[in-house]
Amino acid sequence: MSYADRELVTVSALSGLQGVEPQLKAHIAGARNMGVTEEQLQGIVVALAANGLLDEAGRLAGLLETEWPQGKPNDAYAQYFVGNSYLQPYYGGVANVTFEPRCRNNWHVHHGAVQVLICVSGKGWYQEWNKPAVPLTPGTVIAIPEGVKHWHGAAADSWMQHLAIHTQEQPGATNEWLEPVSEEQYNKVR
Numbered sequence: 001m002s003y004a005d006r007e008l009v010t011v012s013a014l015s016g017l018q019g020v021e022p023q024l025k026a027h028i029a030g031a032r033n034m035g036v037t038e039e040q041l042q043g044i045v046v047a048l049a050a051n052g053l054l055d056e057a058g059r060l061a062g063l064l065e066t067e068w069p070q071g072k073p074n075d076a077y078a079q080y081f082v083g084n085s086y087l088q089p090y091y092g093g094v095a096n097v098t099f100e101p102r103c104r105n106n107w108h109v110h111h112g113a114v115q116v117l118i119c120v121s122g123k124g125w126y127q128e129w130n131k132p133a134v135p136l137t138p139g140t141v142i143a144i145p146e147g148v149k150h151w152h153g154a155a156a157d158s159w160m161q162h163l164a165i166h167t168q169e170q171p172g173a174t175n176e177w178l179e180p181v182s183e184e185q186y187n188k189v190r
Contacts, residue, residue: 104153112173124160
């Protein structure tokens with residue numbers, strides 16, 4: 001891959017992220033310096049629009065608008081997620097989890113602890129087994145009783161971030177990861 005191609009790929013990737021405008025501008029300049037044409041750069045915008053990723057004002061749609069850091073790829077738990085998630089741990093067992101659109105964790109159960117979710121940005125869903133899904137929007141707080149099978153994740157058209165905290169934690173508390181939330185189950189959530 002040439003340096004120009006690398007810059008074009010980098011500009012494309014950065015175009016899908018919020019809060020990286022200085023890096024995006026620097027890589028656009030770098031792309032131009034490496035020989036990427038204005039037509040190629042405009043092609044990124046055309047592709048974003050063709051895929052419904054631009055809103056009426058020409059801005060990237062569905063991006064995460066937040067003051068909370070996205071964190072690093074959630075590689076340690078990736079096997080328990082459909083889609084990409086990011087994790088930013090904090091002191092005291094608080095974790096900020098960021099979900100890309102349509103990303104959700106598998107059905108799971110917390111044994112020996114209550115999990116509290118606080119949605120801080122975007123839109124998402126929380127659902128307990130055999131119950132209707134509950135929307136997650138900034139300010140929504142969900143206390144998940146110990147032993148309840150559930151999942152949570154982003155809406156189809158939005159990133160979502162929540163803080164996760166475990167309370168009333170007993171010695172030996174564990175998570176039991178279960179089956180993925182199927183496309184059919186996810187698509188029924190409205």
